[in-house]
Amino acid sequence: MLLSLLILIPLFSVLVLNLPPLLRRAKVSFYCALCFTLAQIALVFFCVFNPQSIVVNPFGSLLELDLSADSISFVVLLSIGITGFITLLVAKYFICEQQNEHNFVSVLFLALAGLNGIVLTSDIFTLYVFLEIAAAASFVLIVINRKKNALEAAFKYIVLSILATTMMLSSIALFLFIAGNTHFASIRAAFNYSSHDFLLILASGLFICGAFIKAGVVPFHGWLPEAYSESPAPVTVFLAGIVTKTLGIYTLIRIVNSVFGFLPAINNLLLFAGAVTITLGALGALAQNDFKRILAYSSISQIGYIVLALGSGTALGLSAALFHFFNHSIFKALLFVNSAATEAQTKTRNVEAMGGLQAKMPATAFTSVIASLSAAGVPPLAGFWSKLMIVIALVASGHPLYALVAVLASVLTLAYLLSLQRRVFFGTLNADCAQVVEARAGLVFAAVLLALITVGAGVFFPFVLNTFILPIEKIFAG
Amino acid sequence: MNSEIARLFWSFSPFIIMLFIIGLYCIFVTFNLIRVLVGVEVLMKAATLLVIVAGAATGHIALAQVIVVTLIVIEVVVITIAAGVVIGIWRHNNSLDTRKIRQINDEGISDE
Amino acid sequence: MIVNSILLIALLCVALWAVMTRSLLRSAIALAIVSAVLTMLMFRLHSPLAAVFELSVCAGLIPVVFVSAITLTQPLSTKEVLQHMRERLTRFWYLPFIIVSSGIIFTFIHLSSKMPLPGAEVDKDVRILLWNIRPLDLIGQILILLIGAFGILIIFKEKKENE
Numbered sequence: 081m082l083l084s085l086l087i088l089i090p091l092f093s094v095l096v097l098n099l100p101p102l103l104r105r106a107k108v109s110f111y112c113a114l115c116f117t118l119a120q121i122a123l124v125f126f127c128v129f130n131p132q133s134i135v136v137n138p139f140g141s142l143l144e145l146d147l148s149a150d151s152i153s154f155v156v157l158l159s160i161g162i163t164g165f166i167t168l169l170v171a172k173y174f175i176c177e178q179q180n181e182h183n184f185v186s187v188l189f190l191a192l193a194g195l196n197g198i199v200l201t202s203d204i205f206t207l208y209v210f211l212e213i214a215a216a217a218s219f220v221l222i223v224i225n226r227k228k229n230a231l232e233a234a235f236k237y238i239v240l241s242i243l244a245t246t247m248m249l250s251s252i253a254l255f256l257f258i259a260g261n262t263h264f265a266s267i268r269a270a271f272n273y274s275s276h277d278f279l280l281i282l283a284s285g286l287f288i289c290g291a292f293i294k295a296g297v298v299p300f301h302g303w304l305p306e307a308y309s310e311s312p313a314p315v316t317v318f319l320a321g322i323v324t325k326t327l328g329i330y331t332l333i334r335i336v337n338s339v340f341g342f343l344p345a346i347n348n349l350l351l352f353a354g355a356v357t358i359t360l361g362a363l364g365a366l367a368q369n370d371f372k373r374i375l376a377y378s379s380i381s382q383i384g385y386i387v388l389a390l391g392s393g394t395a396l397g398l399s400a401a402l403f404h405f406f407n408h409s410i411f412k413a414l415l416f417v418n419s420a421a422t423e424a425q426t427k428t429r430n431v432e433a434m435g436g437l438q439a440k441m442p443a444t445a446f447t448s449v450i451a452s453l454s455a456a457g458v459p460p461l462a463g464f465w466s467k468l469m470i471v472i473a474l475v476a477s478g479h480p481l482y483a484l485v486a487v488l489a490s491v492l493t494l495a496y497l498l499s500l501q502r503r504v505f506f507g508t509l510n511a512d513c514a515q516v517v518e519a520r521a522g523l524v525f526a527a528v529l530l531a532l533i534t535v536g537a538g539v540f541f542p543f544v545l546n547t548f549i550l551p552i553e554k555i556f557a558g
Numbered sequence: 559m560n561s562e563i564a565r566l567f568w569s570f571s572p573f574i575i576m577l578f579i580i581g582l583y584c585i586f587v588t589f590n591l592i593r594v595l596v597g598v599e600v601l602m603k604a605a606t607l608l609v610i611v612a613g614a615a616t617g618h619i620a621l622a623q624v625i626v627v628t629l630i631v632i633e634v635v636v637i638t639i640a641a642g643v644v645i646g647i648w649r650h651n652n653s654l655d656t657r658k659i660r661q662i663n664d665e666g667i668s669d670e
Numbered sequence: 671m672i673v674n675s676i677l678l679i680a681l682l683c684v685a686l687w688a689v690m691t692r693s694l695l696r697s698a699i700a701l702a703i704v705s706a707v708l709t710m711l712m713f714r715l716h717s718p719l720a721a722v723f724e725l726s727v728c729a730g731l732i733p734v735v736f737v738s739a740i741t742l743t744q745p746l747s748t749k750e751v752l753q754h755m756r757e758r759l760t761r762f763w764y765l766p767f768i769i770v771s772s773g774i775i776f777t778f779i780h781l782s783s784k785m786p787l788p789g790a791e792v793d794k795d796v797r798i799l800l801w802n803i804r805p806l807d808l809i810g811q812i813l814i815l816l817i818g819a820f821g822i823l824i825i826f827k828e829k830k831e832n833e
Contacts, residue, residue: 087809094816145806180824187820190813197813201806205625209810212632216814219639220821228650231643232659235591238640242598243585249605249629250578256622257567257612569671572776573678576769577685583768584689587761592739593689596697599732600685603704606724607681607711614715624800626712626720628807630727635818637732641739642825648743 082123083200084145086157089116090193094186106182113185114168116192120161124154128547147200151551152337155402156199156330158548159409162533163321164192166413169526170420171314175224184224188318191217195326204252204339205262208245211294211327215241218323222311233306240303244293247286254283264338271341284340288332288349295328297387298357301380305364308376309429313420316372320379321413325405329386333401337557342393354388355485357381362492366499371419371429374500375412378455381493382408388486389470392477395556399549400469406548407462407537411451414530418448421519421527422504426512431500436509440516443524445505447531452501454534456494462537462544567615574611577604591644591654595637602633674714681707686769690762698736705729719796 093116097109127149149157167188175181194213201207219241222234256262258279259270271280289300296304304324308316332350340346361381368374386408389401421444422437423429438445454463467490474483518524537544577600584597606626613622644654651659684707688700705728712721800808 087806091809091813091816145809146804147806180827183820183824187817187824190817190820193813197806197810203804203806205628206804206806206810209628209632209807209814212636213810213813213817216632216636216639216817216821219636219643220817220824223643223646224824226646226825226827228647231646231650235640235643235647238636238643239585239594239598242601242636242640246578246601246605250608252625253605253608253612256609256618256625257616260616260618261621262625568780570674570678572773573682575776576682576772579768579772580682580685580689580765583765587765590694592694592736592743593697595736595739596688596694596701599701600688600704603685603708603728607708610712610715610717610720614717619715619717620796620799623717623720623796624804624807626717627723627800628811630720630723631811632814634727634731634735635814635821638735638818639821639825641735642822644739645742646825654743 082127083147083149086120086123086196086200087145087147087193089119090189090196094189097182098186106185109182109185109189110168110172113189113192114165116189117161117164117168120192120196121158121165124158124161128154146203146206148202149200150555151548152330152333152402152555153199155406155548155552156326157196159406160192160195160199160322160326162530163318163409163413164188166321166417166526166530167314167318169522170317170417172522173424173520174313174420180224184221184314187217187220187224191221191318191323195322198326199330202264202338203262204255204264204267204335207331207334208248208252211248211331212245214323214327215245215294218315218319221315221318222307224315225312227310227312229306229310230312233303233310237303237307240293240300244290244300247290247293251283251286251290254279254286258283267339268341271339281345284346287335288346291328291332291335292353293328294324295332295383295387296324296380297328297353297383298360298380299353301357301361304380305373305376308379309370309372313416313423317413317416317420320375320416321409324379325383325386325409329383329401329405332387333390333398333405336390337398337555341557344393347391347393350387350391351479351482352391354384354386354391355482357384357387358485358489359384359492362489362496365496366492369431371422371431371434371500371504372416373429374431374496375415375419378415378493378497379408379412381489382412382455384489385467385470385486388482389473391482392470392473392479394473394477395553396469396476397473398556399552400466400473402552403469403544403549404463404466407454407466407534410530410533410537411454411463414447414451414527414534415455417523417527417530418444418451421523424523425516425519431503433512434504434510435507435513436505437513437516438505439509440513441505441518444519444527445501447527448505449501450531450534452494452497454538456497457490458494460538460541462534462541465538465541564615567611570607570611574604574608577601577607589656591647591656592641595640595644598640599637602629606630606633674711677707677711677714681711682769686766690765692758694740695737698733698740701736702729702733705732 093112175184191214194210197210219234219238223231255267259266293300308320358381361377365374365377386401386404389397454461457464457467471483471486581597581601585594609625610622613619684700684703688697691697709721709725
């Protein structure tokens with residue numbers, strides 16, 4: 081299958097790039113990874129327009145792995161490809177030592193393989209294995225510069241992540257006991273037989289709790305702001321853009337849709353957790369002064385939107401969740417690229433020490449305003465459409481109160497992001513920032529690219545809707 | 559017959575739950591970073607035992623063994639990375655006590 | 671079943687010791703013993719392959735990781751250890767009571783479920799299952815081992831620079 085290449089290419093390129101003593105190894109591996117992410121984006125488009133090509137296997141039974149992809153997977157694979165590409169562009173300026181750059185690219189490659197594995201597998205234990213791969217790779221990426229705060233943030237993340245995986249593992253063991261197999265379909269059959277048995281409730285509750293910890297949904301969000309704000313800039317882009325979302329949210333979506341089914345109890349749990357996460361994340365963002373911390377709390381809040389959309393339990397809600405997943409990974413990656421640019425130029429993350437940067441860094445300021453407006457849901461940007469879909473899905477499924485929460489929190493989002501823009505980019509120029517110049521060309525290129533995707537997905541919304549979003553409704557398993 | 563086999567699972571489950579309690583208590587009460595990892599190890603042992611018992615109780619012992627083998631490999635790598643991170647923290651702070659580390663951090667902030 | 675019960679109680683006791691003992695080194699040794707007892711339980715549950723793996727890796731390798739972490743970080747003087755010990759006792763002495771009382775509770779509650787259990791599988795070989803039916807898990811193992819190698823490379827590089 082073509083899909084198995086998405087896991088095998090990273091594995092083999094890491095092996096090949098490390099075995100022989102290559103000249104200028106860092107550069108070679110960097111361009112190799114860049115090509116891989118572009119190839120992944122191209123492959124997704126190819127598969128979306130030629131659905132029959134997924135099952136074609138040009139290599140015989142040699143590379144026959146138990147992988148499958150549907151419309152949900154394509155959206156996530158596309159996000160992984162784009163965020164991986166951006167991460168590499170940003171990494172060029174932030175990982176300085178050559179040997180370290182090579183190690184960074186290798187671990188990133190392995191993380192990409194892990195993320196692709198999570199998306200493509202249809203066995204709950206293999207899902208767990210790839211979850212651990214992506215998580216372990218992100219631990220290593222966080223501590224890549226061996227900074228003190230990053231190490232402490234990483235330890236917190238590791239312990240919570242292990243707690244989450246222990247929960248998931250116990251639930252997998254219970255599923256093994258109930259269904260006798262770990263394949264999605266056999267567990268699904270057990271759920272169809274009786275969904276009220278206390279073992280099943282315990283197992284699904286444990287799994288959902290584990291996914292919540294990995295995603296940073298509110299009662300379990302303690303590790304997230306620290307891990308995001310203390311890790312090096314490219315790693316933050318990668319973590320916020322795709323890692324936590326694939327580990328937590330994609331797992332949740334996949335398991336709820338393919339295994340548990342949208343049971344009323346699960347829906348209510350998701351709706352409640354989502355609403356609390358949106359509100360507390362937004363309130364937390366209002367109280368921060370650190371550029372990256374504001375964005376981290378904003379991430380928590382946006383993750384709440386995805387959980388809320390999933391909780392509506394309808395086909396529209398599912399596709400809205402996926403669309404917001406894509407949009408969020410784009411505009412949050414963009415905002416973190418901007419924060420990386422300002423941090424590199426001003427040497428600080430404290431927004432009080434910035435101000436008036438718009439005159440000095442026009443491209444960064446402009447793209448960051450676009451990202452903020454998209455996050456707050458201002459038409460015609462992409463964020464508007466996904467939030468509109470979420471609200472419609474909530475109203476249509478009979479949860480007007482939760483829809484109200486979503487709309488009000490959207491205003492709150494606009495408030496804290498505009499306040500952030502005002503403090504960083506507008507107003508009077510801070511005296512400390514007089515020498516600041518526009519960020520490096522690669523960072524500006526990454527920011528403009530992401531801004532174009534955000535605007536494009538909003539303006540050509542009908543195209544996006546027809547190619548990526550509407551097919552999702554077909555695989556809804558209510 | 560079916561319930562006879564399943565009794566194995568139910569007779570093991572209280573012990574597994576108690577192992578989980580021990581591990582969780584250790585993680586939440588201790589202030590020493592290495593001791594946190596000890597608690598994590600106890601948790602992982604409990605999970606391993608749960609998988610094996612679930613496999614044995616339903617006769618899917620081959621699948622359970624495959625799962626446990628993969629699980630152990632993952633466990634070793636994650637624990638090794640965590641131990642490496644602990645050593646890194648010690649190099650910066652010269653302490654493994656979470657209270658002392660927090661104190662050092664607070665002083666660092668007030669210095670600025 | 672009696673042998674199983676004895677082993678399980680031993681497992682709990684050793685785990686308690688691992689958590690409560692004041693010396694971290696003893697804790698690491700206790701973890702190795704936990705693994706050894708777990709190995710015996712696995713043999714009794716007809717899973718020799720996993721048991722051997724558990725014995726060699728968890729009872730052999732993980733204590734080495736722990737001991738090296740402990741020796742690389744020697745934080746406390748003897749006076750501090752004594753004070754530390756007293757502090758620890760006030761926090762940890764609840765644990766045996768919790769365990770014993772939960773044990774008593776569990777003797778009265780009979781956990782059970784009415785779920786119909788799946789039929790036993792056809793006797794498959796572990797190796798065939800791992801290599802032919804679940805190759806993705808094997809690829810996963812290779813991937814995570816590579817990540818572990820890079821992790822060690824990255825975290826311990828600083829030492830070389832300092833020297």
